[in-house]
Amino acid sequence: MTEYDVIVIGGGAAGLMCAATAGQRGRRVAVLDHANKVGKKILMSGGGRCNFTNVNVTPEQFISRNPHFCISALRRYTPYDFLDLVHGYDLAYHEKTLGQLFCDHKSRDILDILLAECDKGGVEVRTRCAVETIEQRESGFTLTTTLGGIQCESLVIATGGLSIPTMGATGYGYRVAQQFGLPVTEREAALVPFTLSGHWLEIAQSLSGVSLPVTAECGDQRFAEALLFTHRGLSGPAVLQISNYWHTGEAVTIDLLPTESLEELLEQWRADGQKTTLKNRLSRYLPRRFVETWLELPLFPKAVREKPLAELSRKEMAALCDGFHRWQIVPPGTEGYRTAEVTRGGVDTDAVSSKTFEAKNVSGLYFVGEVLDVTGWLGGYNFQWAWASGYCAGQYV
Numbered sequence: 001m002t003e004y005d006v007i008v009i010g011g012g013a014a015g016l017m018c019a020a021t022a023g024q025r026g027r028r029v030a031v032l033d034h035a036n037k038v039g040k041k042i043l044m045s046g047g048g049r050c051n052f053t054n055v056n057v058t059p060e061q062f063i064s065r066n067p068h069f070c071i072s073a074l075r076r077y078t079p080y081d082f083l084d085l086v087h088g089y090d091l092a093y094h095e096k097t098l099g100q101l102f103c104d105h106k107s108r109d110i111l112d113i114l115l116a117e118c119d120k121g122g123v124e125v126r127t128r129c130a131v132e133t134i135e136q137r138e139s140g141f142t143l144t145t146t147l148g149g150i151q152c153e154s155l156v157i158a159t160g161g162l163s164i165p166t167m168g169a170t171g172y173g174y175r176v177a178q179q180f181g182l183p184v185t186e187r188e189a190a191l192v193p194f195t196l197s198g199h200w201l202e203i204a205q206s207l208s209g210v211s212l213p214v215t216a217e218c219g220d221q222r223f224a225e226a227l228l229f230t231h232r233g234l235s236g237p238a239v240l241q242i243s244n245y246w247h248t249g250e251a252v253t254i255d256l257l258p259t260e261s262l263e264e265l266l267e268q269w270r271a272d273g274q275k276t277t278l279k280n281r282l283s284r285y286l287p288r289r290f291v292e293t294w295l296e297l298p299l300f301p302k303a304v305r306e307k308p309l310a311e312l313s314r315k316e317m318a319a320l321c322d323g324f325h326r327w328q329i330v331p332p333g334t335e336g337y338r339t340a341e342v343t344r345g346g347v348d349t350d351a352v353s354s355k356t357f358e359a360k361n362v363s364g365l366y367f368v369g370e371v372l373d374v375t376g377w378l379g380g381y382n383f384q385w386a387w388a389s390g391y392c393a394g395q396y397v
Contacts, residue, residue: 004028004124006397007143007152009131010173011038013386014369015158016114021394022154023121030152031123032145034130035168039111041160044167045383050107052086053079053387054380056099061377062385063244065185069349070374070385073357077388079380089113098225100379134176140364154397156366158390161343162187163370169337173371174347180362183348185373189340190244193235194252194331203293204229210290215255216242224258232335240378243334244344254327256294260285262321269309277306278320299323342382346373357393368393 006022008015011033023029031038042050054061057079059071079101086093091113092104103109118125126147133144140153159173174184196204207229214227216238228236242252269281282291295305300323304316312320334340347367351360359365368389376382 001142001149001151002030004030004150004152006030006154006156007032007141007150008156008158009033009176010156010158010160010369010371011035011125011127012158012160012369013039013042013114013383014160014390015156016111016118017387017390018156018158018366018368018394018397019123019125019390020114020117020121021391022397023118023123025121025394027121027154027397029118029121029123030150031118031125032129032131032143032150033125033127033168034170036127038125038127039114040167041164042111042114043107044164045107046102048107049102049105050110051096051100051102051380051383052093052110053082053101053384054099055079055095055101057381057384061381063190063344063375064349064373066349066373069352069354069372070388072354073388073392074384077391079384081391082384082387085117086110086113089116098379131172134179136180136362136365154364154366156368156393156397157347157371158368159371161346161370162337163189163340163343165337173367177347177351177367177371180359180365182351182359182362182367185345185348187343187345188247189334189337190344190375191240191341191378192243192334192336192339193230194233194239194243194246195333195335196233196329197332200329201233203297204233205231207290207293210287211236212256212286212290213258214238215258217253217255218242218246218250221245227254227256233331237378240341244375244377246331248333249330251328251330254329256324256327257285262324263317266309266312266317266320270312273310275308275310278304278309278312279306281309294323297323299327341378342370342375344375346371349373355392356396357389358396366393366397 005027006029008019008031019031062070129147135142141155143150157173208231211228215224223241225237357366369386
């Protein structure tokens with residue numbers, strides 16, 4: 001039976017970071033992954049360019065039943081610590097909107113850095129290695145795998161969540177937690193497009209491919225980013241962000257003209273006394289295809305579509321303002337884990353040390369990354385959580 005100091009189950013961002021950190025401390029480490037290669041979600045992230053962190057990371061951009069849990073790790077390993085690492089490899093990168101950092105070339109560059117760091121620590125990486133059983137022994141664990149038996153002192157669960165099963169995602173980490181008596185919170189697809197039905201689905205399909213800047217609100221949260229109509233419903237960064245905070249049955253309010261006051265524009269246009277139509281004027285601010293479709297909605301009196309602006313009544317103007325600034329919709333659902341970027345919920349953080357990431361009641365058992373009940377915003381936040389939790393656990397395993 002092969003023996004290691006540390007076994008990491010899961011070869012994603014958090015698992016590789018933890019393994020590299022522990023290996024460079026002198027620990028004998030192996031990474032086990034059931035897939036044919038490690039880092040699949042890294043490779044497909046950011047449109048193939050990997051949005052690997054965000055310079056604006058704070059604990060407020062993470063969701064958890066225990067919002068204080070993430071604070072310690074995020075302070076101990078910041079985006080600038082990860083930048084120090086990538087600078088050492090001369091990684092070419094750039095900042096996009098809202099502090100998001102992307103590779104200039106390809107996501108593979110980030111994975112190569114992690115694997116190089118693992119090599120420095122003498123980490124052994126085993127792919128196509130499924131773990132069949134885990135048994136706790138007096139000082140460590142015994143694992144039965146498809147590649148044989150393994151023993152270790154410290155066992156790290158870095159198996160991620162349920163999002164994008166085609167990339168190999170499973171609920172294995174949650175089952176391990178439950179095996180050892182750790183509670184697991186309710187899990188849902190997050191950072192995920194909304195699906196629509198009926199009339200609204202027909203509208204979305206007719207506008208499929210149209211994108212425009214909006215603000216999306218749900219509860220106390222509000223995001224100002226782009227919305228994209230799709231053949232299934234609504235997507236785009238604004239929708240993905242607000243989905244983190246949405247629950248079934250709740251309404252989402254969308255401002256389709258967030259940088260202007262339609263009320264003020266209408267007053268100005270009326271005062272001008274010009275004979276142009278609302279459709280022509282709005283098309284200067286919004287995609288014409290969208291304007292033409294939107295003005296056909298039963299939200300608005302038929303007369304406003306072609307009536308000269310000077311003839312609009314106060315009631316008609318109020319209906320227009322509501323329809324563009326306060327479009328409220330209750331999505332029937334989301335596209336689910338098939339396209340979700342992350343899983344909201346996971347291993348209850350009350351059962352895990354925020355300093356070491358060790359299970360409080362199971363010596364030698366650690367949980368890092370997305371498998372925990374910590375979910376970040378879109379834009380590099382979840383990768384930063386992977387780096388921070390993996391690094392901090394790697395100091396103790």
